[in-house]
Amino acid sequence: MSDIKVAVLGAGGRMGTQACAAVEAADGLELVARLGRGDEVSAETLAGADVAVDFTVPAVTEANVHAVLDAGAHAVVGTTGWDDASRGRVAAHLAELSPRGQGGTGALGVLIAPNFGLSAVLAMTFAAKAARYFESAEVVELHHPNKVDAPSGTARHTAAAIAAARAEAGRGPSPDATESGWDARGADVDGVRVHAVRLRGLVAHEEILFGNEGEQLVIRQDSFDRASFMPGVLLAIRSVVSRPGLTVGLEHVLDLS
Structure with a gap:
């Protein structure tokens, strides 16, 4: 099975820096793009990523997710500031996409985690x-x-x-x-x-x-220490590719029954 290609948005921040290092050290993942403040989010800048991880700021995170979906990638979101309205817009965007997604890799998924710890x-x-x-x-x-x-x-x-x-x-x-x-x-x-x-x-x-x-x-x-969030980030990256639609909360990909 080929590696999951990952882009990190907000790569220059504290969480973004940790996420880049964690992805680079993880088996089965490949870091293909680091996007910083002011960088455009597009199919070109995501460099063929299967999953984009957003650790930016509340003011731009929703727009980033919509751009990631338009580029045909899954999204894992650690930025807070989401509410019912913004989550609803993402869910509607996912519903509008074709069953095969935009990149031919299957239905797209977004996992928003209020906390990865x-x-x-x-x-x-x-x-x-x-x-x-x-x-x-x-x-x-x-x-x-x-x-x-x-x-x-x-x-x-x-x-x-x-x-x-x-x-x-x-x-x-x-x-x-x-x-x-x-x-x-x-x-x-x-x-x-x-x-x-x-x-x-x-x-x-x-x-x-x-x-x-x-x-x-x-x-x-x-x-x-922010290193404590990285196992959850890696779990989310590996899980979102097989979870079409919107998932809110890391608990849904843990066996907590």
């Missing part, structure tokens, strides 16, 4: 399973101060999964008697409060807090 994916999965059993639930995410969006994509994904599990279980809103100072209560993501911390020295961390009368469950995940 395996510990983070497991924490989100555990939180979704625990959510139905607790009266209260809140999320705290902690990141380096250079992060441009808040709350993080990981925290939003976590909160949305918690909210869905609570709704399925028939649980109402978490108890909260707050009458003033709502700005101190964090963002509201589908009814789950999410708090964002930006602090020098941090990389990426999340605490999910659950409470009942007389008990508390805390799920904590810490990423101390």
Whole structure:
């Protein structure tokens, strides 16, 4: 079987640099293009890539994905800032493409991962399973101060999964008697409060807090180095070529049954 050809968008950034090195060191993958800030995304600049990995910024990531699809390549996206509308536009674009894709290599796929850290994916999965059993639930995410969006994509994904599990279980809103100072209560993501911390020295961390009368469950995940994200990136690259359509969350390609 031939190697999967990979292009990295945002190759000059911290995550992009790590991704390039990981692809180059991995069996069965070949790095064919490094695109930096201002580089056009096209079939020519992608240099025949089967998969393009986007580690750019929220302002350009959706446009990049559409350009990657138009070029006939699959996309793996680690950039945050996505919402229902932007994901919907990508899903519609995928639906418009011919069953054989634009490059004759089969139906195209896009995998958007709010977090590539395996510990983070497991924490989100555990939180979704625990959510139905607790009266209260809140999320705290902690990141380096250079992060441009808040709350993080990981925290939003976590909160949305918690909210869905609570709704399925028939649980109402978490108890909260707050009458003033709502700005101190964090963002509201589908009814789950999410708090964002930006602090020098941090990389990426999340605490999910659950409470009942007389008990508390805390799920904590810490990423101390961006190298910890690379196994998930490589897994996503290898998986997306056989997953047509839109996939949101790395948990869908892990065996977490």
